[in-house]
Amino acid sequence: MNDVSVVQPALKAPVSLKASGAFFVETVTWVHHWTDTLFSFRTTRDPALRFSSGQFVMVGLAKEDGKPLVRAYSIASPSWHEELEFYSIKVPDGPLTSRLQHLKVGDEVLIGRKPTGTLVLDGLKPGKRLYMLGTGTGLAPWLSLARDPEVYDRFETVVVTHTVREVGDLNYAALFEHDLAADEILGEMIGDKLKYYPTVTREDFRTKGRITDLIASGQMFRDLGLPPFNPAEDRIMLCGGPSVLVDLKQQLLDLGYVEGSLAAPGDFVLERAFVET
Structure with missing residues (x-):
């Protein structure tokens, strides 16, 4: 959830x-x-x-x-x-x-019986890199997309970030760090396209901090060896806690990004259907 x-x-x-x-x-x-x-x-x-x-x-x-x-x-x-x-x-x-x-x-x-949602590839314009930025169980849609061959057909680089409070909450890390690359069907297709970027906010970890801060400081891009966000090349999906989504969306808007939808594909998409429980 x-x-x-x-x-x-x-x-x-x-x-x-x-x-x-x-x-x-x-x-x-x-x-x-x-x-x-x-x-x-x-x-x-x-x-x-x-x-x-x-x-x-x-x-x-x-x-x-x-x-x-x-x-x-x-x-x-x-x-x-x-x-x-x-x-x-x-x-x-x-x-x-x-x-x-x-x-x-x-x-x-x-x-x-009726699946829906905005976190789909058709809500995005073509691009070079796809970033899927998630917090907590907001990782869930990335678990689906990261195992979809169409993602790797459309993008040269695919980045999955997962920000959690404690190290023990970095569930599915083995999937991104080992299992997908070793998968006999997906492994060859994924190759070195997939990059996994876990971050922790409340415990010591190799990468510590909110994803918004790591983006603003440039640390995420330095760690990944990738250039900063560029609306001409980078497409972004957002899923997680509402307060984080608000901040992430504002960061993107400030960079000139345009929100997309199935009716009008854009530079980034987020899921609007959720509210805090």
């Missing part, structure tokens, strides 16, 4: 989930608890579900009264994968995550 969740209006009457047509009922196939506050899970995927890498769907459980309790989750698996993967925080008193964190293999979850 990308640090944030969609505010879902209350349903006016109980709904028969399988009769409503709003959700697929899928089965949990894998659960992994990274820390006391972060976990991932996978489910089966109905063949009828089609989505673009980077989009989100409504995910949830049925309440005792039959109503669905759902929130927006970015799909962490690529569009070609036969299963669906999600990356979530655990909120002890959260209406959904207080229950969702106890999922076990074999449990059923609700998956919305």
